[in-house]
Amino acid sequence: MTGARQWLAGARPRTWPAALVPVVVGTAAADLDQGIVLWRAGAALVVSLALQWAVNYANDYSDGIRGTDDGRVGPMRLVASGAASPTAVKGAAFVSFAVAAGAGVALAAAVSWWLVVVGAACMAAAWGYTGGSRPYGYRGWGELFVFVFFGLVATAGTSFVQDERVTWLAVGASVPVGLLAVALLVTNNLRDLPGDQQAGKRTLAVRLGDRATRVLYVGIVVAVYLCLPYLSLLRPGALLAMLSLPFAVGPCRSVLRGAAGRDLIPVLGATGRLQMVTGALLAAGLVATA
Numbered sequence: 295m296t297g298a299r300q301w302l303a304g305a306r307p308r309t310w311p312a313a314l315v316p317v318v319v320g321t322a323a324a325d326l327d328q329g330i331v332l333w334r335a336g337a338a339l340v341v342s343l344a345l346q347w348a349v350n351y352a353n354d355y356s357d358g359i360r361g362t363d364d365g366r367v368g369p370m371r372l373v374a375s376g377a378a379s380p381t382a383v384k385g386a387a388f389v390s391f392a393v394a395a396g397a398g399v400a401l402a403a404a405v406s407w408w409l410v411v412v413g414a415a416c417m418a419a420a421w422g423y424t425g426g427s428r429p430y431g432y433r434g435w436g437e438l439f440v441f442v443f444f445g446l447v448a449t450a451g452t453s454f455v456q457d458e459r460v461t462w463l464a465v466g467a468s469v470p471v472g473l474l475a476v477a478l479l480v481t482n483n484l485r486d487l488p489g490d491q492q493a494g495k496r497t498l499a500v501r502l503g504d505r506a507t508r509v510l511y512v513g514i515v516v517a518v519y520l521c522l523p524y525l526s527l528l529r530p531g532a533l534l535a536m537l538s539l540p541f542a543v544g545p546c547r548s549v550l551r552g553a554a555g556r557d558l559i560p561v562l563g564a565t566g567r568l569q570m571v572t573g574a575l576l577a578a579g580l581v582a583t584a
Contacts, residue, residue, distance in 0.1 A: 300370070300372065300377045300378070301372075301378075301386065303369060303370050303372075304350065304351060304354055304370070304371070304372040304377075304378070304383065304386070305346075305347045305350055305351065306350045306369065308369075308478075308562050308563055308566050309346060309350060309478060309566070310343065310346060310566075311474075311478070311566040311567075311569040311570045311573070312346060312440070312444045312474075312475040312478055312566075312569065313342040313343045313345065313346035313444070313448070314339070314342070314343070314570070314573070315471055315474070315475075315569050315570060315572075315573030316342060316444060316445065316448030316449040316452060316468070316471050316475075316573075317335065317338050317339045317342050317448065317452045318573055318574065318577045319449055319452075319467050319468075319471050319573050319576055319577050319580070320338070320448065320449040320450065320451065320452025320453040320456075320464060320467070320468070321335045321338075321452055321453070321456060321577070322467075322576070322577035322578075322580040322581050322584075323449070323453045323461070323463050323464045323467045323580055324452075324453045324456035324457050324464070325456070325457050325461075326581065326584040327584070328456075328457070330456060331455075331456060334401060334404065334405070334455045334456060335452070335455075335456070337397040337398075337400055337401050337455075338397075338401065338451070338452045338455055340393065340394070340397040341394045341397045341398050341401070341413070342448055342452075344390045344391070344393040344394035344397070345390070345391075345394045345416055345417070345420055347386075347387075347390040348387050348388075348390035348391045348394060348417070348420050348421075349387075349420040349421075349423060351372075351383055351384075351386040351387035351390060352384075352387040352420060352421050352423070352424065352425055353423060353424045353431075354371050354372050354373055354374075354383050355373055355380055355383040355384045355387060355425075356423075356424035356425040356429065357371070357373075357374070357424055357495075358371060358372070358373025358374045358380060358383065359373065359380050360424075360493075361493065362424075362489075362490065362493045362495050369559070387421075391417055391420075394413070394416075394417070395413065395417070398410070398413040401455050404455075405454070405455050405458055406454075406458065409451075409455070412447065412451060415447075416443055416447065419439050419442075419443050420443075423436060423439065431495075431497065432494075432495050432496055432497070433496055434496055434497055434498040434500070434501045435498075436479055436483070436497060436498065437476045437479055437480065437498050440472070440475050440476050440478075440479050441472040441473065441475065441476050442472070444471075444472060444475040445468045445469065445471050445472015445473065445475055445476075446465065446468045446469075446472055448468070448471070449464060449467055449468035449471045449472070450464040450465050450468050453467075462528065463525070463528045463529060463580075466521070466524060466525050466528060467525060467532075467576065467580065469521050470517075470518040470519075470521045470522070470525075470535070470572065470576065471569075471573060471576075473514050473515075473517055473518045473521070474514075474515075474518055474565070474568065474569040474572060474573075475569070476514055477511060477514045477515055477518075477565050477568075477569070478562065478565050478566060478569065480498070480499065480507060480510060480511045480514065481511065481545075481549075481558060481561050481562045481565050482562060483497040483498065483499035483500075483507070484499050484504070484507050484508065484511065484549070484554075484558060485554070485555065485556075485558035485559065485561075485562070486499075487499045487500060487504060487507070488555075498510075504554075508549045508550060508552075511546070511549050512546050512549060512550060515542050515545075515546055515568070518542075518572065519535075519536060519539065519542075522535055522536060522576075525576075529579070529580050529583045529584065530579075530583045531578070531579030531580055531581070531582040531583035532576060532579050532580060532583075533579065534575045534576070534578060534579030534582070535572050535575040535576040535579060537575055538568060538571040538572040538575050541564070541567060541568045541571050541572070542568055544564055545561045545564040545565050545568065548560070548561050548564075549561060
């Protein structure tokens with residue numbers, strides 16, 4: 295039987311910052327003069343995390359049955375390793391979807407039923423990344439969808455459940471958050487580039503090639519910091535996130551120096567830490583100057 299540790303590994307904890315940071319930043323970008331409704335923030339966090347788990351298990355299932363994960367160099371995959379059956383992993387994905395749906399319906403009942411439509415779009419995007427007959431992750435669209443759903447939708451959506459409106463600050467804050475989520479995916483796809491190419495999985499990294507993908511990673515990280523001066527026009531404290539710059543040096547250096555395969559696993563962790571630190575500093579700055 296698959297143990298709890300293996301199921302936890304299948305949920306890919308290194309990717310969880312992509313779900314945590316949008317909720318923290320989106321809440322901080324809300325109109326704090328009106329106060330924060332804590333249960334709404336908590337429900338938004340449940341939705342975001344559950345969707346992250348769902349997309350990870352769905353990716354494990356879909357890539358596993360297609361054979362894409364055979365011989366991969368990254369962390370263990372449940373289906374490809376034989377640790378769990380495809381049916382069980384698919385079931386874990388749908389349980390995660392159900393958890394997200396439950397919290398999402400509670401938010402929709404309190405805020406707006408339009409959130410049901412947004413939630414349905416998020417679930418369709420999560421499944422369609424590697425699932426279905428025409429998975430968009432196999433055609434190089436993964437980064438765009440991650441930016442939209444783990445950046446714009448997650449961050450501005452979290453702010454919306456507090457303010458019940460979308461503000462320019464929330465949209466602006468979602469851009470660096472989304473870019474860092476994309477950086478996580480670019481790192482992952484750079485690591486898997488040789489295997490994906492062999493398996494016919496045409497990720498953006500496969501389409502661009504090794505060198506251009508490395509330049510893309512660094513460009514994304516640089517763009518994060520270029521967003522902050524604009525945000526500071528809306529709330530000056532956004533510049534506090536500049537203090538995370540030292541955390542960006544290590545992963546960027548490793549990528550530019552040609553780290554590949556297993557050597558990119560620490561880069562994935564470092565990128566997650568960069569996102570967490572940047573998000574925490576950005577949120578603190580937004581709150582401090584609200």
